[in-house]
Amino acid sequence: MRYSRISKTLGVAAVAAISLTACSGGGDSNGSADGSAIITADSVEPQNPLVPTNTTETGGGLVIQQIFNGLVSYDSEGKTQNDLAESIESQDKQTWTIKIKPDMKFTNGEAITAQSFVDSWNYGAAAKNAQGTATFFEPIEGYEKVSAEGSTEDKMSGLKAVDDHTFTVKLVSPQSDFEQRLGYTAFAPMPSSAFKDMKAFGENPVGYGPYKMAKDGAWQHNSSIDLVKNDDYKGPEAAKNGGITFKLYQNPDTAYQDLISNNLDVLQQVPTGALGNYKSDLGDRYSDKPYAGIQTLAVPEYQDNWKGEAGKLRRQALSMAIDRQEITKVIFNETRSPATDFTAPTIEGYDESIPNSENTKFDKEKAKELWAKAEKMQPYNKSQKLTIAYNADAGGHKKWVDAVANQVKNNLGIEVEGKSYSTFKELRTDAKAGKLTGATRSGWQADYPSMYNFMGPIFSKGASSNDSRYDNPEFEAKLNEGLEAKSSEDGVKKFQEADSMLLKDLPSIPLWYNQANTAWSENVSGVGTGWDGVPEYYKVEKTKN
Numbered sequence: 209m210r211y212s213r214i215s216k217t218l219g220v221a222a223v224a225a226i227s228l229t230a231c232s233g234g235g236d237s238n239g240s241a242d243g244s245a246i247i248t249a250d251s252v253e254p255q256n257p258l259v260p261t262n263t264t265e266t267g268g269g270l271v272i273q274q275i276f277n278g279l280v281s282y283d284s285e286g287k288t289q290n291d292l293a294e295s296i297e298s299q300d301k302q303t304w305t306i307k308i309k310p311d312m313k314f315t316n317g318e319a320i321t322a323q324s325f326v327d328s329w330n331y332g333a334a335a336k337n338a339q340g341t342a343t344f345f346e347p348i349e350g351y352e353k354v355s356a357e358g359s360t361e362d363k364m365s366g367l368k369a370v371d372d373h374t375f376t377v378k379l380v381s382p383q384s385d386f387e388q389r390l391g392y393t394a395f396a397p398m399p400s401s402a403f404k405d406m407k408a409f410g411e412n413p414v415g416y417g418p419y420k421m422a423k424d425g426a427w428q429h430n431s432s433i434d435l436v437k438n439d440d441y442k443g444p445e446a447a448k449n450g451g452i453t454f455k456l457y458q459n460p461d462t463a464y465q466d467l468i469s470n471n472l473d474v475l476q477q478v479p480t481g482a483l484g485n486y487k488s489d490l491g492d493r494y495s496d497k498p499y500a501g502i503q504t505l506a507v508p509e510y511q512d513n514w515k516g517e518a519g520k521l522r523r524q525a526l527s528m529a530i531d532r533q534e535i536t537k538v539i540f541n542e543t544r545s546p547a548t549d550f551t552a553p554t555i556e557g558y559d560e561s562i563p564n565s566e567n568t569k570f571d572k573e574k575a576k577e578l579w580a581k582a583e584k585m586q587p588y589n590k591s592q593k594l595t596i597a598y599n600a601d602a603g604g605h606k607k608w609v610d611a612v613a614n615q616v617k618n619n620l621g622i623e624v625e626g627k628s629y630s631t632f633k634e635l636r637t638d639a640k641a642g643k644l645t646g647a648t649r650s651g652w653q654a655d656y657p658s659m660y661n662f663m664g665p666i667f668s669k670g671a672s673s674n675d676s677r678y679d680n681p682e683f684e685a686k687l688n689e690g691l692e693a694k695s696s697e698d699g700v701k702k703f704q705e706a707d708s709m710l711l712k713d714l715p716s717i718p719l720w721y722n723q724a725n726t727a728w729s730e731n732v733s734g735v736g737t738g739w740d741g742v743p744e745y746y747k748v749e750k751t752k753n
Contacts (some may be wrong), residue, residue: 241749244450257410261332276396276415286657286739301382324397340392421727480604499741500654501722506675521582529619534734547718557700564711595627595646659703678715
């Protein structure tokens with residue numbers, strides 16, 4: 209999830225067979241690990257209470273992933289593996305029968321039943337609950353009724369509990385990827401206590417996963433979130449440590465300094481300012497690995513300068529005015545690669561030469577030409593200075609934002625500057641409310657490995673991560689063709705066509721594909737990242753003192 213998260217896909221999309229280079233992954237504990245020790249890791253303050261159906265950003269998503277496992281999980285390569293599910297079956301890919309394992313319990317002791325899933329999914333879909341992941345449930349029959357604006361309905365006709373351990377799901381159309389989606393946390397079950405007081409539940413959530421909240425009040429806002437191992441978890445991600453304390457930082461450089469001082473055990477991402485020296489700082493305590501993520505620049509179409517045909521030409525000009533090669537080399541020390549589409553090279557169906565990918569190539573003269581053409585249609589309002597919003601509490605975004613701003617200013621002759629938000633939460637609040645004053649750093653960290661997941665949740669009308677407010681019925685129709693395709697290969701072709709549409713309209717500007725530059729202290733071993741770039745915390749072992 210990621211800069212945000214959300215949606216559906218086609219087939220069991222395997223991670224592409226490219227080389228995922230990394231260091232030793234933290235080495236071997238050599239029998240000296242303390243299985244009861246608490247590890248420390250970095251994060252940022254979540255935007256919302258910790259409710260799986262309403263968490264669409266990285267701060268909350270990172271914690272949700274540790275305490276809410278669902279029917280399936282994903283292994284390190286992104287392949288689906290059963291977790292709570294005993295079986296997930298369908299003869300026609302439209303009506304599914306799901307059986308959950310018996311005698312499974314939430315961490316408050318309540319039994320996990322088929323009704324737990326039915327209630328949780330209905331809650332997530334209902335418009336009256338205004339959940340951020342609601343569109344994930346769109347394929348289920350009855351979603352349209354419960355999600356309609358002003359609707360008071362809260363039960364989808366396509367969900368039925370057959371008995372305590374079996375429920376059925378009827379979709380509006382055959383969708384062969386449905387099983388693969390079920391590893392995303394929006395589909396995780398919640399206990400009955402959640403629906404009695406969701407606000408209180410979000411402060412001290414109860415789930416089923418490798419970890420649980422340490423105690424009531426374990427979330428110290430803007431400071432830390434304390435998790436402990438869930439000894440009753442029986443899935444494939446059993447923790448090798450005693451828990452995780454997520455330290456909530458407002459400055460990624462502070463987190464890095466804590467790591468060097470061994471006051472932090474696992475750092476998700478080396479900040480931009482340290483990319484030139486982290487290898488010498490850390491020795492062999494780092495991992496460099498491509499993952500299913502992309503950095504983009506969303507340009508809201510509700511702003512006058514970026515509306516209509518003139519706005520599209522300006523976005524194309526903006527894209528061509530950015531020298532991605534120079535920024536990834538100078539700012540990121542070649543730990544990123546220039547983006548040529550809206551997905552990622554680790555995803556099945558990725559094509560670096562997809563039609564309209566030329567709009568991502570640096571071409572100063574073409575950029576000026578397109579800008580001039582837009583000027584003839586509608587003069588640019590210079591009083592509305594182009595700002596690029598970014599959050600200062602994670603990722604070291606200021607350096608690359610300033611670099612992009614300078615390139616655009618020099619190559620197009622317009623005023624551009626970065627706009628810093630103190631926290632990711634504040635930035636996401638303005639983006640979601642449609643209150644951005646210019647562009648915003650955006651992007652995607654996949655919920656599951658698919659081309660669709662990089663497009664539907666971000667560019668479909670009404671999607672909570674649609675920061676640009678893009679609205680193209682033809683694009684959405686093409687996505688649906690991909691979802692309903694009879695084979696994975698046919699689906700990929702349709703998704704590629706949809707990707708090409710985005711490259712023409714450019715509601716966001718693709719910048720570069722991400723790489724997980726994870727690092728760890730001298731006190732831990734077994735550190736590695738998953739297919740989505742997130743450290744696999746449950747594998748981390750802490751050395752005995």
